[in-house]
Amino acid sequence: MGSGPAGMEVADAALKGGSPEIALQIATNVLAIHPGNEDALLTKGEALTAMGRNDEAAAAFGAVLAVNSRSVGANIGLGRLRLGTNPVQAEQLFLEALNREPRNDVALNDLGIARDLQGRHADAQTAYRQALGINPEMSAAQVNLALSLAMSGQSRDAVQLLRPLADKPGASQQTRHDLAAVLMMSGDRASAAQILSKDLPPDQVQEALKAFASAQPNAAAAMMGAAPEPLPAPNVPAPASPPQAAAQASAAPSPSPPAGPASVVSKPAAPERSAVAPAAGAVEVQLAGPVPSKSAAQAKWDRLARAFPGELGQREPVLAEVEEHGHTVWRVRARGFTNDGAASSFCEQVRTTGTSCKVIE
Numbered sequence: 001m002g003s004g005p006a007g008m009e010v011a012d013a014a015l016k017g018g019s020p021e022i023a024l025q026i027a028t029n030v031l032a033i034h035p036g037n038e039d040a041l042l043t044k045g046e047a048l049t050a051m052g053r054n055d056e057a058a059a060a061f062g063a064v065l066a067v068n069s070r071s072v073g074a075n076i077g078l079g080r081l082r083l084g085t086n087p088v089q090a091e092q093l094f095l096e097a098l099n100r101e102p103r104n105d106v107a108l109n110d111l112g113i114a115r116d117l118q119g120r121h122a123d124a125q126t127a128y129r130q131a132l133g134i135n136p137e138m139s140a141a142q143v144n145l146a147l148s149l150a151m152s153g154q155s156r157d158a159v160q161l162l163r164p165l166a167d168k169p170g171a172s173q174q175t176r177h178d179l180a181a182v183l184m185m186s187g188d189r190a191s192a193a194q195i196l197s198k199d200l201p202p203d204q205v206q207e208a209l210k211a212f213a214s215a216q217p218n219a220a221a222a223m224m225g226a227a228p229e230p231l232p233a234p235n236v237p238a239p240a241s242p243p244q245a246a247a248q249a250s251a252a253p254s255p256s257p258p259a260g261p262a263s264v265v266s267k268p269a270a271p272e273r274s275a276v277a278p279a280a281g282a283v284e285v286q287l288a289g290p291v292p293s294k295s296a297a298q299a300k301w302d303r304l305a306r307a308f309p310g311e312l313g314q315r316e317p318v319l320a321e322v323e324e325h326g327h328t329v330w331r332v333r334a335r336g337f338t339n340d341g342a343a344s345s346f347c348e349q350v351r352t353t354g355t356s357c358k359v360i361e
Contacts, residue, residue, distance in 0.1 A: 007026050007029065007030055008026065008027070008030060008039055008040060008043065010022075010026055011023040011026035011027055011030075011040075011043045011047075012043065014026070015043065015046055015047060015050065020046070020047040020048075020050035020051050020351075021047070021051065021351065023043055023046070023047040024043075024044060024047035024048065024051070026043075027040040027041070027043040027044040027047060028044065031044065036067045038064055038067050038068055038071065041060050041061075041063050041064045041067070041074075042060075042061070042064055042071075042073045042074065042077065044057075044060040045057045045058075045060035045061040045064065045074070045077045046077065048060060049077065049080065049081060050356065051351065051356050052286070052356025052357070052358060053356075054081050057077070057081060058078060058081055060077075061074040061077040061078045061081075062074075062078075064077075070100055072097045072100055072101050072104060072107065075093045075094070075096050075097040075107075076093070076094065076097050076106060076107055076110060078093050079091075079093035079094045079097070079110060079114070080110060083110075083113060083114060083117065084290045084291050084292065084329065085290055085292065085327055085329055086327070087113075087114045087115075087117035087118050087292075088114075088118065090110075090114040090117075091111060091114040091115060091118070094107050094108075094110050094111040094114060095111065098111065103134050105131040105132075105134040105135040105138055105141070106131075108127050108128070108130045108131035108134070108141070109127070109128065109131045109138065109140050109141045109144060111124075111127040112124040112125070112126075112127035112128040112131070112141070112144055112145075112148065113144060115127060116144070116147075116148050116151065117292070121148050121149075121151055121152035122152065124144075124148045125145055125148050125149065125152075128141045128142075128144050128145035128148065129145065132145070139165060139175075142161065142162075142165060143162065143165065143175065143178055145161060146158040146159075146161040146162035146178070146182060147178065147181075147182065149161065150181075150182045150185045150186070155182060155185050155186030155187075156186060158182045158185075158186070159179070159182055159183060159186055159188075162175075162178060162179045162182055163179060165179075166178070166179040166195070173199050176195050176196075176198065176199065177195070177196065177199070177208070177303075177306060179195060180192040180193075180195040180196050180208070180212070181212050183195070184209060184212040184213060185212070189209060189213075192209060192212070193205055193209060196208050196209070199306075200306060204305075204306065207302070207305075208302060208306055211298065211299060211302040283335070283337035283338065283339060283340060283342070283343045283359070283360075284318055284333045284334065284335045284337070284343070284359075284360040285333060285334050285337065285343050285346060285347055285350075285357050285358065285359050285360065286331055286332070286333050286357070286358050286359075286360055287300075287301075287304055287332045287333065287334060287350070287355065287356065287357055290322070290329035290330065290331050291329065291330050291331075291332070292327075292328075292329055292330070293330060294319055294321070294330055296330065297319040297330035297331070297332050298317075298319060300332045301317045301319065301332050304332070304355070305317075312334060315334040315335065315336050316334065316335040316336045317332070317333070317334060317335075318332075318333040318334065318335050319331075319332065319333075320333055333360065334346075340359055343359040344359055347359060
């Protein structure tokens with residue numbers, strides 16, 4: 001594995017199947033033999049992004065650009081890394097990709113996410129519709145368009161767009177929950193509860209409804225970035241495939257609330273964690289990437305708790321405000337581990353689902 005094209009095919013399958021660790025291992029094997037292999041570098045960047053190792057992912061995408069300064073995939077990958085902290089910069093990276101490949105439906109979908117995060121919903125909807133004009137079956141763009149419509153006050157249109165996707169045989173749980181959120185935003189609490197009850201026990205249904213009600217419309221934006229469409233191969237637009245851009249915390253990003261880019265603050269950067277040793281049961285793990293507001297962090301936690309009730313149902317959420325590169329962002333964490341070993345075991349379990357997780361040192 002990893003000695004030729006077949007190895008990269010396995011790596012791509014591992015990424016789509018939620019096993020970024022395997023994809024990273026294969027890409028690393030290929031790069032040991034062919035250090036400048038563009039496809040392997042892109043896969044490495046994607047895998048590292050999925051694992052929450054964003055700095056390393058950025059370095060991998062940068063290495064792609066050193067090999068091929070016109071790489072569409074590298075610009076998209078870097079753009080996704082910027083979504084949570086600087087959606088304006090992310091938009092520019094997606095536009096740069098589209099300058100080279102105007103009909104790249106993946107870049108158009110991500111462009112819409114970046115615009116929604118800035119509160120420019122009409123512009124975002126234009127991008128989603130352009131992506132669907134190129135690929136009418138692109139479920140990510142369909143879901144994101146519905147969420148964007150809901151955020152801009154067009155909840156009825158959003159429901160009409162999303163319901164057929166959620167009612168399809170074999171529709172994902174995530175798509176159904178997206179429809180529940182949109183129904184809640186339209187004021188139809190009963191229908192939203194009915195949908196959620198298919199997947200969640202009654203107490204979690206009420207918690208989800210409460211989260212949707214308290215965070216709207218930011219809740220819809222927080223649904224967008226967790227696992228976007230796969231990156232295109234070098235200079236070749238990729239066909240859309242699930243999961244949609246509103247899936248588990250990744251991605252991605254990922255994308256979070258429509259409040260625009262995180263504001264610059266003048267106070268000095270504070271450490272993310274006290275140097276004092278944590279008390280028993282207070283060890284934390286970090287889930288997913290940074291988001292630009294507390295409401296988006298809460299929505300992200302609620303989403304993860306619904307997706308992984310066994311792993312997160314009894315954990316205490318921690319929404320940590322930190323400063324990165326002069327911007328205030330929020331990180332989603334879970335508390336309640338007696339020691340680092342227990343937290344590491346938990347992260348290993350969660351990462352098997354493709355969700356990033358790391359122990360806070």
